[in-house]
Amino acid sequence: MLRIEGLVKRFGDKNAVDNVSLSIPNGEMVGVIGRSGAGKSTLLRMLNRLAEPSAGRIICEDRDITALKGTALRRWRRDTAMIFQQFNLVGRLDVLTNVLLGRLNHRSPALTLVKSFSTDDKIRAIAALERLDMAHLLAQRAETLSGGQQQRVAIARALVQEPRIILADEPIASLDPRNTQVVMDALFRINREHGITVMCNLHDLDIAAKYCDRLIGMAAGKVVFDDVPQALTREVAAELYGIEAKDAGAEALDALDAIAASEAAKRAKQKIA
Numbered sequence: 001m002l003r004i005e006g007l008v009k010r011f012g013d014k015n016a017v018d019n020v021s022l023s024i025p026n027g028e029m030v031g032v033i034g035r036s037g038a039g040k041s042t043l044l045r046m047l048n049r050l051a052e053p054s055a056g057r058i059i060c061e062d063r064d065i066t067a068l069k070g071t072a073l074r075r076w077r078r079d080t081a082m083i084f085q086q087f088n089l090v091g092r093l094d095v096l097t098n099v100l101l102g103r104l105n106h107r108s109p110a111l112t113l114v115k116s117f118s119t120d121d122k123i124r125a126i127a128a129l130e131r132l133d134m135a136h137l138l139a140q141r142a143e144t145l146s147g148g149q150q151q152r153v154a155i156a157r158a159l160v161q162e163p164r165i166i167l168a169d170e171p172i173a174s175l176d177p178r179n180t181q182v183v184m185d186a187l188f189r190i191n192r193e194h195g196i197t198v199m200c201n202l203h204d205l206d207i208a209a210k211y212c213d214r215l216i217g218m219a220a221g222k223v224v225f226d227d228v229p230q231a232l233t234r235e236v237a238a239e240l241y242g243i244e245a246k247d248a249g250a251e252a253l254d255a256l257d258a259i260a261a262s263e264a265a266k267r268a269k270q271k272i273a
C-alpha cells in the first residue's frame, strides 16, 4: 500500500500539488486525469522523488519515503520505474543496451562505471523485450524506431528494474491511435500479470476509463474525483476539463456518455441473463 498524506509542491507562491492525500493498494491500475497544468506530472515525480515535496509525506509499507536518502533513495527509485511521454531512450545506443540501463540500479556503483552486463542481466532484458514483442529489434539503434516501438523499449527498460510501481507520465501523448492501444495494452498486461501497481497520467478520458480500475481527477493541484470510472459524472468531467475548454471538454463528455451507455448495456444484459 502506498499512502500519500497532505502532499504539497510549491513553485513560488503557487501550489502545483495542493494537499493531496491518497491510498493506493498494491496491484491497482490507476489513471490520473485532468487538464494541462492540473499537477499530474508533479504528483508522479514526487512519488519517485524526482521532485521534492514542499510538505506532506509518502509512506510505503510503513516506510517514510519522503525521508529516504543515499542508497535507500536509489532503491526506492528502482522500485518506482518512470515512463515518460518522450520515452527518454539513448538514441545512439541499441535497443538491448537501452533496456539493460534499467538494470544499473541493481548493481554496485563500481560495476555501473565499468558498464559490463552479466548474462543474467541480458537474459532478463531479452525476456522483457519478448514480452513487448520487440526482441527482433534488439540490435537496432533506438533513434531509428517509431514512437510506439520506442515506448515499448522504455517499458521493457522499466520492467527489468523489477519495480513495485510503474509511474507513467503521459505515456501515449506522442502516439497515434494504434500505438496508443499497443502501449496501453502492454501496461495493462504488466499490471494484471505481474501485479505491478501502475499509475498513469492520461489526458484522454476515454482511454483512462477503458484501462484503469480507478481514476483520480485533479484540478488546480487538488484531487476533485477519486473513484471507479463509471462513477464519473458530467459535472465532475466539466470541472476537470473546464467547460470552456471545448476540445478536451467535449471529448471527455462524449467519452463519459460512451461509458454510461456501455454500463447501461451491461446492466441490461445481466437483467436478461
Ligand SMILES: Nc1ncnc2c1ncn2[C@@H]1O[C@H](COP(=O)(O)OP(=O)(O)OP(=O)(O)O)[C@@H](O)[C@H]1O
Binding pocket: 011, 016, 034, 035, 036, 037, 038, 039, 040, 041, 042, 043
Ligand atoms: N519546475 C517548475 N517550476 C515552476 N512551475 C512549475 C514547474 N513544474 C510545474 N510547474 C507548474 O505547476 C503546475 C502543475 O504542472 P504539472 O506539469 O504537474 O501539470 P500536469 O497536470 O502534469 O500538466 P501537463 O499535462 O501539461 O504536463 C503548472 O502550473 C506548471 O506550470
